[in-house]
Amino acid sequence: MPPFVSTPVPAYRPRPGRRKSALPAEAGPAVKTLKKWLRGFVGETSLEAVAAAASxxxxxxxxxxxxxELxxxxxxxxxxxxxxxxxHEAHRVWWAxxxxxxxxxxxxxxxxxxxxxxxxLRRAMLRHDLGKTDVLRRMARLCEADGDVTKAMSRATLCRLLTGTTLPRTDQMTVFLRALSLRDSEVxxxxxxxxxxxAARRKALR
Structure with a gap:
């Protein structure tokens, strides 16, 4: 019988594209305060009852x-x-x-x-809990109500505006700000x- 020869075990190599799951980030103080505030009103009520009441x-x-998570x-x-x-207190605690x-x-x-x-602009959207889709829908309704005189900006234009890479036309910006339901002073x-x-951009292009 031939002598036994041990075969080295190959080192473990993770599959390409697979990464170790990151641990969830700890909630900030204000997020913890929000959740504690909600739990204070929930009290001993069951989750099922709260879910039914909240739909x-x-x-x-x-x-x-x-x-x-927030x-x-x-x-x-x-x-x-x-x-x-x-x-009103729910909105205040959530906004913080x-x-x-x-x-x-x-x-x-x-x-x-x-x-x-x-x-x-993104902060203003957040305050009213508005996502891009919400804003696009609001702008479309406003443009339709105005007789489609102004064409609402596209999702791509909105994304570029919110990332600070472009400025839309003046009429589109006006509709966008109206869609955010801001105070007159903010607008x-x-x-x-x-x-x-x-104006600075037009001057730079001359």
């Missing part, structure tokens, strides 16, 4: 009350309404948490006015900044 799934309500404002409002929490998360993931870019404008301030940037 959301049990998993959605469970995620809003625990975990590390829940959507509409979910927070529904839970608050279902458990008798004040709506949302602003904390936004600031953490979107550091400012001093010296870049276009990027700063884009950041403020005036953002419009002024937009006009300054547009």
């Amino acid at each position: 959301y799934s049990v998993s959605a309500v469970s995620g809003a009350l625990g975990g590390t 829940p959507r404002l509409r979910l927070v409002r529904s839970i608050a309404a279902g458990v008798g929490a004040p709506a 948490a949302a602003l904390e998360e936004f600031t953490k993931h979107n550091p400012g870019l001093p010296g870049d006015p276009l990027a700063e404008l884009a950041l403020d 005036e301030q953002l419009t002024g900044r937009y006009e300054e940037l547009s």
Whole structure:
């Protein structure tokens, strides 16, 4: 019988494209405050009862009350309404948490006015819990109500505006700001900044 020869075991190599799952980031103080505030009103009420009152799934309500992610404002409002929490306070606590998360993931870019404008526009959308699809739908309705005199900006144009890489036409910017349901003072301030940037861009192209 031939002598036994051991065969070396090849080293483990992970499959291409597979990565180790990252641990979830810890919730910030304001997000923790929001979840604690909601749980205070929920009390001993079961998740099933809260979910039924809020017209959301049990998993959605469970995620809003625990975990590390910031829940959507509409979910927070529904839970608050279902458990008798004040709506204005729900928005205030949620906005503090949302602003904390936004600031953490979107550091400012001093010296870049276009990027700063884009950041403020995204912050305004966040305050009203508006995603790109929500804004596009609102703009389409506004343009239709105006007799389609202005053509609403495309998703691509909106994305470039919100990343600070382009400026839309003046009429499109006006419709966009109307779609955000901002206060008159906010619209005036953002419009002024937009006009300054547009003028500077036209001057640079001469």
